[in-house]
Amino acid sequence: MIRRRQFITLVGGAAVWPFTVRAQEPLRKYRIAVVTPAFPVGEMKEGAGNPYYGAFFGELRRLGYIEGDNLVAERYSADGRPERYGPLADEVTRTKPDVIMVSFTPLVRAFKDATDSVPIVGIMADPTSYGIVTSLARPAGNVTGLSVDAGIEIWAKRLQILREIRPTSTKIGFIGSQVTWDGPQGRAMIAAAREAGISLVRPPIETPVREERYLHALNAMALQRVDGLVVSDSTDNLTFRRIIVDFAEKAGLPAIYPYREYFTIGGLLMYGSELAGVYRRAAGYVAQILRGKRPSEIPIYLETRFDLLVNLKAAKSFGLTIPTSLLVRADEVIE
Secondary structure: OOOHHHHHHHHHHHHHHHHHHHHHOOOOOEEEEEEEOOOOHHHOOOOOOOHHHHHHHHHHHHOOOOEOOOEEEEEEEOOOOHHHHHHHHHHHHHOOOOEEEEEOHHHHHHHHHHOOOOOEEEEEOOOOOOOOOOOOOOOOOOEEEEEOOOOOHHHHHHHHHHHHHOOOOOEEEEEOOHHHHHOHHHHHHHHHHHHHOOEEEOOOOOOOOOHHHHHHHHHHHHHOOOOEEEEOOOHHHHHOHHHHHHHHHHHOOOEEEEEHHHHOOOOOEEEEEOHHHHHHHHHHHHHHHHOOOOHHHOOOEEOOOOEEEEEHHHHHHHOOOOOHHHHOOOOEEEO
């Protein structure tokens, strides 16, 4: 027979015991791998000055995933070497993180080839053109993410905008890595230039991609007297965006850029999107997977907002008059 006092003690103990154990259980730590084709690893964190990874890790923190607390982030860079994409993908996938977040379409493709089980969140162009997924709405495999591709017609649009400020342009420089040039975007640019009767100048940016390689290519374009520059949306270019923008200004070469982040440091024209916001959204995708969703259950987000930005201050330094027809179409003008 159990006395009343003993019964209360047992019931009380049973009630308290699970909470005591739960309090002693270690906090679950999630492990993610973050991979870039060219950014230095030291920049790939919040507070390091890189707007993209600042946005990414800041949003993860807002969503409850805090590095040093319940999140372990392992960072990798291909250091501007496309030949490292495959080996790097093999190296990272062997560690079996909970999620891999990777930017730049050819690098996403390398990770897709390396694993069919580790979840991947990619920031990419059109993943169907590169054979990464067969459908944006139903990715079906282990890859989901965000597409910042507006379709091949955006290249013709950028050429048209650049020509509006220099109608006599016949020779345009195109800045992009060999990987970009060999892919669907490079082919689209060639077709757009041919249709517009423009000669494309594209000195190779040799690997490993470094500052001096960019300066060599840019100087080669200036020596060939190009009328302007179209900057591709490759992540390599983003890494060296300050060099590209500064060179264009010093050489007096009007340039059109794919992301707002070029515009904010003095770029003349931008027709594209704000990439920091895309990285912020990518953090939300990573969080969904850490909470248990499969990549196949998360449709690939397609960026639909592409703004035209005009920097009149930069135009003045180039000695250019921006046509009124272009200004009235602009989403933002810096005086």
